[in-house]
Amino acid sequence: MLLAAGDRPKRVQIRGEVADVGDVREISTQYGERDLAELRVRREVDHEPVTVTLWGKWAETAEYLEEGMEVNVTDAERDDYDGEERYATTGDSYVVVEPSFLVDVTDVRSWVQCPRMYYLNKISGIPLNYPVVKGTIVHEVFGDLLRGRDLDEAVEDRVADAGLQLGLLGRDADAVAEEVRQNAAAIDGWLAQGTLTDEDEWRSEQLLISHRFGIKGRADAIRRGMPVELKTGKNTKRDPRFQDKIQAASYGLMLHEKGVPADTGTLLYTKNTTLDRGEATGDLSPAKEFSIGPGLRDFVVRARNEIAAMEHGMSVPTGHEADAKCEYCFEQDACMVVSGRLDQESKAGQIGRAVPDEEQEYFERFYELLETERRTVHAEYAKLWEQTAEERADDDRAVIGLDFVGKSELPGGRWELRAERSGDAVSKIREGDVVLASDGDPVDGHAELGRVERLGADEIVVTTDEPVEFSRIDVYPSELSVDRMLTALHDAVLKGDPRRKDVLFGRTEPEFDSASETFIDNNDAQDEAVRKAVTAEDLALIHGPPGTGKTYTIARAVRAMVERGERVLLSAFTNRAVDNALEALRDQGFEDVVRVGTKSGVREDMRDLLLDECADPDDPDDGPEERAAELEEAPVVAATTSTCGSRVMSEQSFDAAVVDEASQLTEPNTLAAINLADRFVLVGDHHQLPPVVRSETELSTSLFERMIDEYPAASVMLDRQYRMAQRIQAFASREFYDGELRPATPEVAGRSLSDLEGIDVDTLPANLRDRVAMLDVEGDAGRHTDAVEAERVAEAIESFAAAGVDRDRIAVIAPFRAQVAEIDRRVPEDVAVDTVDRFQGSSKDVVIVSFVATDDLDSPIFEDYRRVNVALTRAKRSLVLVGDADALRTHDRYARMVDWATK
DNA sequence: GCTCTGCGGAGAGGA
Numbered sequence: 001m002l003l004a005a006g007d008r009p010k011r012v013q014i015r016g017e018v019a020d021v022g023d024v025r026e027i028s029t030q031y032g033e034r035d036l037a038e039l040r041v042r043r044e045v046d047h048e049p050v051t052v053t054l055w056g057k058w059a060e061t062a063e064y065l066e067e068g069m070e071v072n073v074t075d076a077e078r079d080d081y082d083g084e085e086r087y088a089t090t091g092d093s094y095v096v097v098e099p100s101f102l103v104d105v106t107d108v109r110s111w112v113q114c115p116r117m118y119y120l121n122k123i124s125g126i127p128l129n130y131p132v133v134k135g136t137i138v139h140e141v142f143g144d145l146l147r148g149r150d151l152d153e154a155v156e157d158r159v160a161d162a163g164l165q166l167g168l169l170g171r172d173a174d175a176v177a178e179e180v181r182q183n184a185a186a187i188d189g190w191l192a193q194g195t196l197t198d199e200d201e202w203r204s205e206q207l208l209i210s211h212r213f214g215i216k217g218r219a220d221a222i223r224r225g226m227p228v229e230l231k232t233g234k235n236t237k238r239d240p241r242f243q244d245k246i247q248a249a250s251y252g253l254m255l256h257e258k259g260v261p262a263d264t265g266t267l268l269y270t271k272n273t274t275l276d277r278g279e280a281t282g283d284l285s286p287a288k289e290f291s292i293g294p295g296l297r298d299f300v301v302r303a304r305n306e307i308a309a310m311e312h313g314m315s316v317p318t319g320h321e322a323d324a325k326c327e328y329c330f331e332q333d334a335c336m337v338v339s340g341r342l343d344q345e346s347k348a349g350q351i352g353r354a355v356p357d358e359e360q361e362y363f364e365r366f367y368e369l370l371e372t373e374r375r376t377v378h379a380e381y382a383k384l385w386e387q388t389a390e391e392r393a394d395d396d397r398a399v400i401g402l403d404f405v406g407k408s409e410l411p412g413g414r415w416e417l418r419a420e421r422s423g424d425a426v427s428k429i430r431e432g433d434v435v436l437a438s439d440g441d442p443v444d445g446h447a448e449l450g451r452v453e454r455l456g457a458d459e460i461v462v463t464t465d466e467p468v469e470f471s472r473i474d475v476y477p478s479e480l481s482v483d484r485m486l487t488a489l490h491d492a493v494l495k496g497d498p499r500r501k502d503v504l505f506g507r508t509e510p511e512f513d514s515a516s517e518t519f520i521d522n523n524d525a526q527d528e529a530v531r532k533a534v535t536a537e538d539l540a541l542i543h544g545p546p547g548t549g550k551t552y553t554i555a556r557a558v559r560a561m562v563e564r565g566e567r568v569l570l571s572a573f574t575n576r577a578v579d580n581a582l583e584a585l586r587d588q589g590f591e592d593v594v595r596v597g598t599k600s601g602v603r604e605d606m607r608d609l610l611l612d613e614c615a616d617p618d619d620p621d622d623g624p625e626e627r628a629a630e631l632e633e634a635p636v637v638a639a640t641t642s643t644c645g646s647r648v649m650s651e652q653s654f655d656a657a658v659v660d661e662a663s664q665l666t667e668p669n670t671l672a673a674i675n676l677a678d679r680f681v682l683v684g685d686h687h688q689l690p691p692v693v694r695s696e697t698e699l700s701t702s703l704f705e706r707m708i709d710e711y712p713a714a715s716v717m718l719d720r721q722y723r724m725a726q727r728i729q730a731f732a733s734r735e736f737y738d739g740e741l742r743p744a745t746p747e748v749a750g751r752s753l754s755d756l757e758g759i760d761v762d763t764l765p766a767n768l769r770d771r772v773a774m775l776d777v778e779g780d781a782g783r784h785t786d787a788v789e790a791e792r793v794a795e796a797i798e799s800f801a802a803a804g805v806d807r808d809r810i811a812v813i814a815p816f817r818a819q820v821a822e823i824d825r826r827v828p829e830d831v832a833v834d835t836v837d838r839f840q841g842s843s844k845d846v847v848i849v850s851f852v853a854t855d856d857l858d859s860p861i862f863e864d865y866r867r868v869n870v871a872l873t874r875a876k877r878s879l880v881l882v883g884d885a886d887a888l889r890t891h892d893r894y895a896r897m898v899d900w901a902t903k
Numbered sequence: 904g905c906t907c908t909g910c911g912g913a914g915a916g917g918a
Contacts, residue, residue: 232915451912481910575908817907
């Protein structure tokens with residue numbers, strides 16, 4: 001008898017931490033033999049442990065579930081027994097393991113091919129090769145066709161866009177265009193074959209995120225609510241390949257969750273063309289349809305669960321998890337080499353000798369650190385659905401409350417969307433960033449991935465593939481940096497030069513050639529630094545405290561290397577540092593540089609050096625070959641370390657890599673740059689700010705710092721600074737540099753405001769006349785703000801201005817962004833106000849530091865002496881400290897600072 | 904409790 005809807009037992013969701021996992025057993029039921037496994041789950045809502053029975057296929061989840069994992073069982077039914085509150089899966093249930101771990105659809109695809117392939121793709125990345133580049137072009141053309149673009153035009157443009165990559169691969173544009181046209185013709189023909197009617201609803205490139213299933217991905221296209229996946233290859237079998245089905249079914253699962261039936265998937269094998277008729281047999285139509293039923297959706301979730309469970313334990317797949325057939329696998333060699341070198345178990349077996357234990361340990365340690373870092377990216381995704389829009393905006397990760405103004409279609413079929421905004425809300429989103437533009441709900445509502453073209457005070461312009469009436473934009477969290485760091489780690493340990501590794505692992509002392517040449521004649525340390533950089537066979541380390549002419553020295557070293565016929569990579573973590581180094585190089589009259597990077601990242605006055613990746617289809621002398629030559633023939637290439645990990649840059653090789661701001665780089669980030677060169681020079685200051693990492697880990701020790709400790713003899717400290725008056729530098733020199741930092745000249749030592757034209761120091765209040773001043777402020781009890789301090793800062797600025805100091809010679813530094821905002825409201829626009837972290841690398845004549853110190857100093861921000869060092873070493877002529885002296889005195893280092901400032 | 908830059912968006916194919 002069927003139950004009436006009202007009588008049906010209530011379905012609930014059980015989510016929580018696994019407390020115990022029972023064995024899988026088979027029992028007889030009225031429906032026959034069935035598997036079951038019992039779990040104890042500590043419910044998230046009330047922390048009560050309850051028993052959940054997993055039936056049928058879900059029972060196998062128990063084989064890899066472990067205590068401590070998160071699990072979410074949907075549509076469970078109350079199933080009490082013996083007075084105990086129990087639950088069981090139903091026919092509609094899903095069991096999701098570690099739902100907060102977001103698995104990408106392409107990862108599910110490679111996992112079902114072979115779990116080792118998933119792992120190999122992850123650690124080694126996909127190198128630059130023709131099938132991938134062509135595949136990308138075909139996908140782009142597909143999108144263009146769906147948006148109604150002319151085929152020939154789309155092909156020509158997309159091939160031109162890929163000019164650099166095709167050139168590096170030695171491909172001819174016309175030949176590629178012809179090949180792409182054949183693939184595209186299959187699509188075009190299929191679209192025209194009556195498959196399409198007027199009611200056909202198409203959309204391309206849809207981003208899907210499911211927090212219920214812990215999956216994300218981008219579907220090539222959705223047609224009438226059904227997923228369509230494009231394949232560049234050929235498949236003349238009747239059925240689509242299994243992994244292709246799984247890929248499409250994954251999108252089907254996510255669409256289904258949104259209430260779309262999505263019960264049919266289509267795979268378009270665009271190499272299946274009638275041109276092959278005669279030689280090929282079998283099914284030659286490009287489109288193959290298959291049905292996506294509950295069984296396939298469950299399969300997708302279980303495959304995704306296997307990945308999440310494996311990642312929870314940070315274990316390495318062996319290939320035995322699935323019945324992969326290694327003898328047919330094209331990755332077999334790579335697979336065996338990796339397992340051989342890292343001594344991993346693998347179904348394919350091992351070849352070669354394992355790398356030394358310390359290298360294996362190093363790999364494993366950083367692998368885990370980077371995977372931990374990946375979780376923090378996933379946590380950023382989670383905030384998309386866990387935080388309210390207002391909380392996101394407060395977190396600076398979204399701009400909300402926008403008024404959609406209008407849309408216009410761009411020539412390429414993409415859309416330009418505009419919205420107005422009011423208020424002065426700040427966010428970390430900048431022009432050029434990829435964002436989620438949504439109707440207010442970026443996960444369950446309508447959201448499009450777009451690029452911010454303009455971010456004005458009252459207007460925001462984004463471009464997207466499909467239009468959306470957006471009222472909110474969110475930062476799009478990306479795992480790309482983690483992936484690139486993993487690849488750099490893999491390349492360094494598995495493919496690294498043996499001598500290089502001996503040095504990195506402390507087995508061989510670095511060596512230097514001899515040279516007596518003088519490079520810089522008025523600064524011995526700089527001269528020695530250039531000499532070390534030029535003569536290093538392995539590595540040289542240049543330690544540059546504030547104001548010591550790091551960039552000048554770098555530029556001189558790069559020039560010297562080029563003069564010796566070397567090809568040099570110039571890199572740093574931030575675009576700003578790369579551009580600063582380039583500026584120094586240009587100041588010294590050297591212009592033969594190519595800058596690789598994104599336009600929005602590169603400073604305007606350096607954009608003329610930017611490598612143009614697109615070929616000009618109308619210019620016979622500007623094809624792929626010319627694009628590649630521009631890069632490959634450049635004696636100096638400048639790029640951020642992140643870009644060094646890109647597919648294009650990883651194909652490049654250099655004699656030397658010079659890395660600035662190296663103390664702000666994680667080890668894997670540094671490896672990304674130095675992997676490309678025979679020898680390397682790291683420039684930095686480990687007494688200034690360390691790398692920024694989201695996770696609290698030892699990733700925050702730089703390779704620079706480790707090498708300085710390991711090989712002090714390979715390092716030079718630049719000991720003469722050209723920035724601060726003696727009085728200002730004294731504390732930092734004593735406290736952070738063992739008293740070794742000195743003013744470069746008497747002029748620097750004696751710097752004061754009175755040197756500047758039009759300034760009458762005597763008109764300053766008495767407490768601001770010294771080069772170092774302390775304004776003792778009682779302070780309010782604000783959490784990360786102090787209005788009283790902010791007032792005193794504003795007063796001080798007025799005093800300086802009244803004495804004739806231009807406002808743009810003044811900067812204010814505060815430890816918290818909240819205080820930065822507090823001060824910003826009170827001071828004129830031309831005074832720079834910023835956090836310590838952002839001010840690193842800059843300097844001003846007058847610097848006012850607001851400490852926001854009241855009562856005690858137990859904020860971790862004060863624990864890092866490096867942050868204090870940066871704050872105190874930005875001023876050239878006048879440094880003013882604002883804070884509660886008694887509070888500051890509660891801490892040794894600050895007590896010494898107050899003594900110094902008030903003496 | 905706090906500081907916060909990069910990158911670009913996924914992408915193929917072979918028995």
